[in-house]
Amino acid sequence: MTNTETALKDAMGSIEGALGVALVDYGSGMALGTLGGSQSLDLNVAAAGNTDVVRAKLRTMEMLNIQDAIEDILITLGGQYHLIRLLTGRGGNGLFLYLVLDSRRANLAMARHQLKRIEAELEV
Template sequence: MQKLQDSLVEALSIDGALGVALGDWKTGMCLGYKGTNSPTFPEANLELAVAGNTEVIRAKMRAAESLGFTDRIEEILIILETQYHLMYLLRNIPGLFFYLALDREKGNLALARIKLAQIEKKLTL
């Protein structure tokens, strides 16, 4: 089992990672974050990113409910010209999500998704 800070450090080691945070989409709280202080994505933006993306997740949950979806939302992806912003909703700890900002040129989205799933399995709070 792995503590939160260790999980964030491991997630930040994903190729192309600019920043990672663990958020609670029900409250909007950021539980922890780590960043590279990249000029394109300052570490200080991670708490704000969690708060803003909490609204994205809530909106998607409302839309899924109104459409009668029975499947669980696993991930939400926002694609920018130079970055991927991935919200990975945890299975083992409902209400929490990893937020990962990834450089499109340096990162591999498929491998990042696999790595976040592996990190989640080890995470304890």
Template sequence: MANIKDTLGNLLSIDGAKAAAIVDSESGMVLGKEGTGLDLDVAGAGNTEVVRAKLKTMKSLGLKDSIDDILITLSSQYHVIRPLAERPSIFLYLVLDKAKSNLALARIKAKECDEQLAL
């Protein structure tokens, strides 16, 4: 099992990773953060709204499912939001340089980090 610091280190070891955070979507508070390039406190709070909006939409549609991850593609970056399987109110947030990363491998590594994180 990995703690928050270990998990953030594992996420940042992904090719092209620029920043990572673990966020509580009930409060919008960042529980841990590493990396550079953007204000992870602002990003955590903003992406909390993304997660909440998706969950609200799923409920409105009557979908009885869970979010594996949410991908936001910018012109130069990928932003991956992955709610934890065991605690969906907590999510991993990963920022990748689009030119230096392999999105498929990053999603696999994020899933592994999810499975290993002990809160």
């Protein structure tokens, strides 16, 4: 079991191309923890904005009567991947991990695999 700080450090250290990571409460839109980022990548602003993405997808699934759970949401930009992974275990309901990757350096499949591992070990 790892805490938030350890999980965020693990993500930044073990995922090639990681530019920033946050643990976000999509009920409030608040980042519970952030690591990385830059002047042009404000993880607190991104956390709030991506909360709207998660909420919209959940509403759409409800309207379509889709009885399934979101594993992750991927947003691809010209030079970045934005990966949102909803937490499912050990008190993670209502939370997601948000990871920003440099698309030139990242291996998306490996990043998803590592984020899933980090989620499994995270105790919130």
